[in-house]
Amino acid sequence: MAMVRVRRLLLFAAAQALVLWLLCLLAWNPRVQTARTALGDWLNGRHLYPCAFLKRPAVFAHGDSHYYVVWETTCASGTPVLEWWAEAAGSGPAPVRHYTKPSYRTIDGAHHRYTAIIGPVAGAARVSYKASSYRLSTAQHTFSRRGESERTRVLVIADNQNGPTVFRRVLDAIQRHYGSGSGPDAVLHVGDAVQSVDSLGDWQKQMFSPMEDGGGYLQRAPLVFVPGNHDHDKRRTPNNANVYADMYHGLYRTDDLDSVAVKNGSYHRFHHSLSLGGARLIVLDAECPSEEQSAFLERELRSDAFQAARFRIVAVHIPPFMEFWDPYAWNKKGEKHWGEHVRLEYNRLFREHRVDLVISGHQHNYQRSTVRRGEDPARASTITYAIVGGAGGALDRKRVEDWHMYNTTFLDHHFVAMDIDDRRLSWTAHNIAGTVVDSFVIERQVHGPPGAGRER
Numbered sequence: 038m039a040m041v042r043v044r045r046l047l048l049f050a051a052a053q054a055l056v057l058w059l060l061c062l063l064a065w066n067p068r069v070q071t072a073r074t075a076l077g078d079w080l081n082g083r084h085l086y087p088c089a090f091l092k093r094p095a096v097f098a099h100g101d102s103h104y105y106v107v108w109e110t111t112c113a114s115g116t117p118v119l120e121w122w123a124e125a126a127g128s129g130p131a132p133v134r135h136y137t138k139p140s141y142r143t144i145d146g147a148h149h150r151y152t153a154i155i156g157p158v159a160g161a162a163r164v165s166y167k168a169s170s171y172r173l174s175t176a177q178h179t180f181s182r183r184g185e186s187e188r189t190r191v192l193v194i195a196d197n198q199n200g201p202t203v204f205r206r207v208l209d210a211i212q213r214h215y216g217s218g219s220g221p222d223a224v225l226h227v228g229d230a231v232q233s234v235d236s237l238g239d240w241q242k243q244m245f246s247p248m249e250d251g252g253g254y255l256q257r258a259p260l261v262f263v264p265g266n267h268d269h270d271k272r273r274t275p276n277n278a279n280v281y282a283d284m285y286h287g288l289y290r291t292d293d294l295d296s297v298a299v300k301n302g303s304y305h306r307f308h309h310s311l312s313l314g315g316a317r318l319i320v321l322d323a324e325c326p327s328e329e330q331s332a333f334l335e336r337e338l339r340s341d342a343f344q345a346a347r348f349r350i351v352a353v354h355i356p357p358f359m360e361f362w363d364p365y366a367w368n369k370k371g372e373k374h375w376g377e378h379v380r381l382e383y384n385r386l387f388r389e390h391r392v393d394l395v396i397s398g399h400q401h402n403y404q405r406s407t408v409r410r411g412e413d414p415a416r417a418s419t420i421t422y423a424i425v426g427g428a429g430g431a432l433d434r435k436r437v438e439d440w441h442m443y444n445t446t447f448l449d450h451h452f453v454a455m456d457i458d459d460r461r462l463s464w465t466a467h468n469i470a471g472t473v474v475d476s477f478v479i480e481r482q483v484h485g486p487p488g489a490g491r492e493r
Contacts (some may be wrong), residue, residue, distance in 0.1 A: 088112040092245045093175055094168045095255035097262060098223060101311050103156030104259055106166060110149045114170040119153040123161035144280055148237055178256040183222055186459040189314030193425050193453035195227035195398025198267050200429030201243045203450055207428050208251025210469050211452055221258045223313055227398035227425060228265025228354035235278035264307050265354040265398060269324045310337050314457040317346035323355040323376045334383060338390035347481045348462045349393045356397035356424050357384045358440045361433040388420060393479055398426040401433040403447040403466055405475055427451040445475040
């Protein structure tokens with residue numbers, strides 16, 4: 038009789054373990070996670086969701102010594118504050134804690150957005166922050182700032198629009214690549230995070246929730262965001278829909294957060310530049326070419342910061358040279374002319390000022406081309422164009438052009454790990470299974486003229 042009871046207890050325990058295992062599988066299933074986010078968004082829209090953080094504080098790179106933090110609650114949280122502090126490398130005195138009152142914007146009754154700037158933090162090795170109010174509080178988040186001679190790990194993704202389930206699978210592969218104990222130091226998103234810029238549900242389901250669930254990269258790796266045509270409202274009107282893609286207004290004057298232009302939504306400038314370890318990165322807006330942006334680009338390309346950088350990078354959503362798209366839209370709807378100025382105006386400047394790497398999205402697959410530029414050994418001899426539009430959106434597999442230049446073409450979903458140190462830039466593209474589909478290295482001499490080196 039005792040043996041029977043033991044056997045039943047063992048069977049019961051095994052059944053419980055099996056049920057728990059199945060529940061864990063369901064909880065981590067990308068489809069279930071997407072459905073859960075959609076349900077939460079539906080409940081929140083009907084004011085059936087409890088007062089809570091809808092979007093935990095997300096940190097965006099904001100120049101070289103500032104960061105822009107965005108969070109959102111389902112109710113007006115009351116007397117909110119962003120607490121932050123910066124620490125230098127090694128031991129030292131306790132860091133000074135700063136308390137910043139955020140700018141508040143009511144998007145609708147269920148979406149209350151807060152924005153604040155961290156900085157200046159020049160010389161800091163680590164930055165920590167948390168958002169709180171008398172009703173709500175987040176956990177402390179910390180991110181690292183690497184020096185020019187240290188390795189800086191950058192995750193490169195684009196075009197997860199309208200594919201949240203696939204995007205979660207890509208994020209699973211990213212977590213496997215970096216491991217549980219580490220991760221990227223920054224994320225470069227080259228545009229089209231959502232399908233519709235004016236859909237609050239798209240921003241939640243397709244961008245914020247997957248990235249929070251899939252590694253928490255929005256909290257612990259500053260995001261460099263390059264707005265694409267789907268997450269870009271080009272209207273300069275007070276009711277424009279750039280409620281999450283406007284992180285770079287006030288880039289040069291941090292007090293611009295309180296300006297009238299920002300409050301009424303009419304401010305419009307997405308181009309900017311920053312350093313990532315030993316690389317200098319210029320971000321361009323492919324959707325709104327302007328005399329201001331052209332002047333900015335030439336000024337930045339000629340700047341000492343760009344020319345003295347070990348690696349010189351430009352990120353722009355629409356590639357200079359596209360080969361895959363929907364043939365009808367390409368030929369009959371005139372979409373072949375989208376971003377034509379990138380190839381006709383900007384690309385000439387890229388080559389003239391020795392840009393090493395041009396990173397784009399827009400085209401939903403992966404292509405990489407390394408093109409000879411000149412024979413002068415004292416100058417960088419190649420320029421590399423990379424298209425990384427495979428983070429989740431429906432794939433482009435129909436060829437519409439052939440530029441006879443791409444070394445590698447991969448027509449599936451993927452992500453890129455880019456590691457930068459003082460001597461080399463290592464680029465590795467992975468598919469969802471984690472298999473390497475392309476890689477290259479740009480090497481530099483530690484001593485010698487800027488641009489001296491080779492790519493292999």
